[in-house]
Amino acid sequence: MRKSQQGIFKNIDWLMVIIYLLLVTMGWINIYASVFNEDHYLITDLTQKYGKQMIWIGTSLLLALIILVIDGNFYAAVSWPLWILVLLSLIAVLFFGTEVSGSKSWFRFGEFGIQPAEFAKFATAMVLAKYLSQLNIKMTEVKTKIISSIIIALPIGLILLENETGVALVFFAFILVLYREGLSGNFLLLGVVAIVLFILALLINKTILIIALAIISAILFLFMRKTSQNFILLFSLFVLSSAIIYSVDYAYNHLQSHQKKRIDVFLGKESDIKKAGYNVNQSLIAIGSGGLTGKGFLNGTQTKYDFVPEQSTDFIFCTVGEEWGFAGTAVVIILFLILLLRILFIAERQRSSFSRIYAYGVASILFFHLSVNVGMTIGLAPVIGIPLPFFSYGGSSLWSFTILLFILIKLDAYRLEILR
Amino acid sequence: MNTLSGRKLVIGGIFVAVCAIYLLRLFFIQVMDDSYKLSANNNVLRYMTEYPARGLVYDRYGTLLVYNEVAYDLMVTPRQVKVIDTLDFCKTIGIKKEQFIKKMKQAKAYSSYKESAFEKQLSKETYAALQEKLYKFKGFFVQTRTLRKYPQEIAAHTLGYVGEVNDKIIAANSYYKLGDYIGISGIEKSYEEELRGKKGLKIQMVDVFNRPKGRFKDGIYDTLAVSGQNLVSSLSAKLQKYGEQLLQNKTGAIVAIDPSNGEILASISGPSYNPNLLVGRERTKNYGKLFLDKSLPLFNRALMAYYPPGSTFKLINGLIGEQEQVTFRETRYPCARGYPVMGGKPKCHPHPSPMDLPGAVSTSCNSYFCYVFRSIIDNRKKYANVVEGYNAWRNYVLSFGIGKKIHTDLPQELPGNVPTQAYYDKYFGKNGWKSSTIVSLSIGQGELGVTPLQMANIICSIANKGFYYTPHIVKGIGPKKEPRPEYKIRHYTKIAPEYFEPIIDGMQGAVDHGTSTAARLKDIVVCGKTGTAQNPHGKDHSVFIAFAPRENPKIAVAVLVENGGWGATWAVPIGGLMIEKYLRDSISKPDMEKRMLEGIVLSTEKKKAKETE
Numbered sequence A: 001m002r003k004s005q006q007g008i009f010k011n012i013d014w015l016m017v018i019i020y021l022l023l024v025t026m027g028w029i030n031i032y033a034s035v036f037n038e039d040h041y042l043i044t045d046l047t048q049k050y051g052k053q054m055i056w057i058g059t060s061l062l063l064a065l066i067i068l069v070i071d072g073n074f075y076a077a078v079s080w081p082l083w084i085l086v087l088l089s090l091i092a093v094l095f096f097g098t099e100v101s102g103s104k105s106w107f108r109f110g111e112f113g114i115q116p117a118e119f120a121k122f123a124t125a126m127v128l129a130k131y132l133s134q135l136n137i138k139m140t141e142v143k144t145k146i147i148s149s150i151i152i153a154l155p156i157g158l159i160l161l162e163n164e165t166g167v168a169l170v171f172f173a174f175i176l177v178l179y180r181e182g183l184s185g186n187f188l189l190l191g192v193v194a195i196v197l198f199i200l201a202l203l204i205n206k207t208i209l210i211i212a213l214a215i216i217s218a219i220l221f222l223f224m225r226k227t228s229q230n231f232i233l234l235f236s237l238f239v240l241s242s243a244i245i246y247s248v249d250y251a252y253n254h255l256q257s258h259q260k261k262r263i264d265v266f267l268g269k270e271s272d273i274k275k276a277g278y279n280v281n282q283s284l285i286a287i288g289s290g291g292l293t294g295k296g297f298l299n300g301t302q303t304k305y306d307f308v309p310e311q312s313t314d315f316i317f318c319t320v321g322e323e324w325g326f327a328g329t330a331v332v333i334i335l336f337l338i339l340l341l342r343i344l345f346i347a348e349r350q351r352s353s354f355s356r357i358y359a360y361g362v363a364s365i366l367f368f369h370l371s372v373n374v375g376m377t378i379g380l381a382p383v384i385g386i387p388l389p390f391f392s393y394g395g396s397s398l399w400s401f402t403i404l405l406f407i408l409i410k411l412d413a414y415r416l417e418i419l420r
Numbered sequence B: 001m002n003t004l005s006g007r008k009l010v011i012g013g014i015f016v017a018v019c020a021i022y023l024l025r026l027f028f029i030q031v032m033d034d035s036y037k038l039s040a041n042n043n044v045l046r047y048m049t050e051y052p053a054r055g056l057v058y059d060r061y062g063t064l065l066v067y068n069e070v071a072y073d074l075m076v077t078p079r080q081v082k083v084i085d086t087l088d089f090c091k092t093i094g095i096k097k098e099q100f101i102k103k104m105k106q107a108k109a110y111s112s113y114k115e116s117a118f119e120k121q122l123s124k125e126t127y128a129a130l131q132e133k134l135y136k137f138k139g140f141f142v143q144t145r146t147l148r149k150y151p152q153e154i155a156a157h158t159l160g161y162v163g164e165v166n167d168k169i170i171a172a173n174s175y176y177k178l179g180d181y182i183g184i185s186g187i188e189k190s191y192e193e194e195l196r197g198k199k200g201l202k203i204q205m206v207d208v209f210n211r212p213k214g215r216f217k218d219g220i221y222d223t224l225a226v227s228g229q230n231l232v233s234s235l236s237a238k239l240q241k242y243g244e245q246l247l248q249n250k251t252g253a254i255v256a257i258d259p260s261n262g263e264i265l266a267s268i269s270g271p272s273y274n275p276n277l278l279v280g281r282e283r284t285k286n287y288g289k290l291f292l293d294k295s296l297p298l299f300n301r302a303l304m305a306y307y308p309p310g311s312t313f314k315l316i317n318g319l320i321g322e323q324e325q326v327t328f329r330e331t332r333y334p335c336a337r338g339y340p341v342m343g344g345k346p347k348c349h350p351h352p353s354p355m356d357l358p359g360a361v362s363t364s365c366n367s368y369f370c371y372v373f374r375s376i377i378d379n380r381k382k383y384a385n386v387v388e389g390y391n392a393w394r395n396y397v398l399s400f401g402i403g404k405k406i407h408t409d410l411p412q413e414l415p416g417n418v419p420t421q422a423y424y425d426k427y428f429g430k431n432g433w434k435s436s437t438i439v440s441l442s443i444g445q446g447e448l449g450v451t452p453l454q455m456a457n458i459i460c461s462i463a464n465k466g467f468y469y470t471p472h473i474v475k476g477i478g479p480k481k482e483p484r485p486e487y488k489i490r491h492y493t494k495i496a497p498e499y500f501e502p503i504i505d506g507m508q509g510a511v512d513h514g515t516s517t518a519a520r521l522k523d524i525v526v527c528g529k530t531g532t533a534q535n536p537h538g539k540d541h542s543v544f545i546a547f548a549p550r551e552n553p554k555i556a557v558a559v560l561v562e563n564g565g566w567g568a569t570w571a572v573p574i575g576g577l578m579i580e581k582y583l584r585d586s587i588s589k590p591d592m593e594k595r596m597l598e599g600i601v602l603s604t605e606k607k608k609a610k611e612t613e
Ligand SMILES: [Zn+2]
Pocket: B335, B336, B337, B338, B348, B349, B351, B364, B365, B366, B367, B368
């Protein structure tokens, strides 16, 4: 039991900090390349996105310092109030927010904007950790499952109301946390099955799909012990699947046409490269044309000449791919992978359940962002507009990821001082 | 808890698996697959063709015949088109709103991002009006290109015209790309490679809105356009224009050649048209009109129409007779208003008889040349039978450049026709014909077909006493001003030079006191021969061939006026005027000139149409 008198950097995990700094710096450089303006060639030019990103990075570092200074017990204690505050701001933004291209998720203060949905990520991760770390909580209990689901579903619902589908989807990543804390692996499997069903429901006629499912269920039942329990299990699974199929079909048919088109393009049902699929196609071209070592810094034509849309935010990975080639993309992916595995390692060495569960929350959120963001640029995931952590341009997202990660770093640094 | 902490491996496994899949995918699209590089280039590189200026064409005295005029194409990039005042826009360029909608649709169908022609070849006035307002019409811009212009408005058939390449041309020749221009007829076609020059290529980088972003790799792959070569035509613009005036309201052809080098001085086909009609926006409409015109203005009679040479062919027969040693200057044959051997057929007009060779030429005695023809073909000392005799005769005829293409430098030239032995064998049966069967050949009738160009070339051979240069229309290419080398080669006839004197004497006689006195000039010895080409469809065609002066001939001319009747009526005066115009640049017989300029010779077809109206 030592006291932390050797300053705020004592016991912090430098590997995570270094990877964080690397990713943030690389992101900054790539933002510079993606929206480079010859008339404002200084990377510090505040009229340009790269100059602004410098400010976001500076303030993020300040936030990181503040987080490290605050006492380690503070975070667990403040979880619930913070979460409720974020939820209130999510409601408030529906009334007082500014509408930006169809979604009402921003508070605007002049040039400066804040997106509460971004902050809901770490707040929810904290509350989930707080709730599940209680001594008498068991994941196998129905009550626990229900309360956990409510904790996750509330922000999802509010964010969906803001019309920020992409951000809302991120919260499904918490299923990994629940799994780690004892949720049956079947739920994870069920999640995968649900995704497969979701895609199949869009590709195949629903009646044929349901008939096929009925036949599969029947065959499975023949090979299982013919108990009434198994029958009920299979039957309820079948009913559940049919319900998913019907609801997906219903939802799809009630989507707005541009959303429908995005899904169609992702599924390969439509290949209209000049329209909805244009994003994916152009980002594939940008990345694919990078080759092994890339076209060189500031030489990427696809991103610089606007063939790739939103090249500084959601499609920043294209600039990496085009200018730095496979060498660049591999470095980024591997850095993220090291960070993710490091977080898992750190999670498992925590004495406090709160810290462990929170760490898994951090890993889940980062993993979801990485896989969907990179996946969409290389055509392996649907085009869901979510940023690449630490990389993409934007204050709210960089702040939120910084807070997310540095609370973990603080908790980890504090771990030795916690009484179990 | 131990069992649960094992789950970190599952979660870590998922992380590793997804990252591995992504790395594989990235390796595949970035390193293994090259197609994305190509797509990236297609995105960002614009290959801009630099069009060279097409070569100019001058006449033999330096008068400009063909030049380039700037034209303005209105281009549109549909994506960049913002809300504009459509009404104002349509009014400015002179189209209707429906047309505007249709054209925008077409442009969008081509591409929203790339430019395409919205309205081609705006007039200078429209361009000027538009230029002031262009800033209001975002997405539109004007591209300049050149159009051919024919300032003298003459020699439409000879100069030809240019048009956009079609799919067939593009498939056959990789030089041409969609939208390129190519010579379709005349000099524009036959000298296409010299005139077109060489296209240049500029590779430019553009952004997604097609805005230029600088040269690709500082222009190391760019090439400069090379202008086309200028041509000097052998035509005399003045003579050509004069000939076209003489032939107006008549159907026929005039070809004038300088015998000393084969340069075509004038090549006229009537009726003609203004070459500027086949340029610019109205081209298709005008072409359609000309194409449907019953008088066939697009048909180049000078090179493509077959006429029986008529009496002019007697010159060749006389020469062959001499060469074959069966006819001599002093040879005299009787005439009884016709060929006595065949009971007075073919008929002849009244004249003193018997006559010697020059006299027979001057008076154009039919009977005389029937005798000559028979003595050639039926020369059994030399030729075992009529077939051998005929083939020998035919070879002489071909050596004058008829019955085969003479390979002038204009497209569409036709070979003419001199019947083969096989033709007669088929027509009359083997051994079914003899010299008397085909005796009409002796006076240039029968199955003979000769183009006006070939007629003029025959005169050149006679003027030169036994050789000709292939007639050609371009005497100088590029800075060297040399014609194509093949046009500097003499082609010899099978007739020795000494045999030409009696014939030329006869031709001089024809002009001085015979059938062609209308072509007589003071102080210049003109040698000529009339002809009347039989026309089974109507009134006979009037033919005249001549050269002058007798010593060191400067011009050989062939005139053919369809349905002009007896040669002396139209063809001889016109031929005489052409010679005088060229040699003296003035006219000594204004009355005759007036009569010719104002004369109307309706073609038989037209006459019939008039009668039925
Ligand atoms: Zn006679």
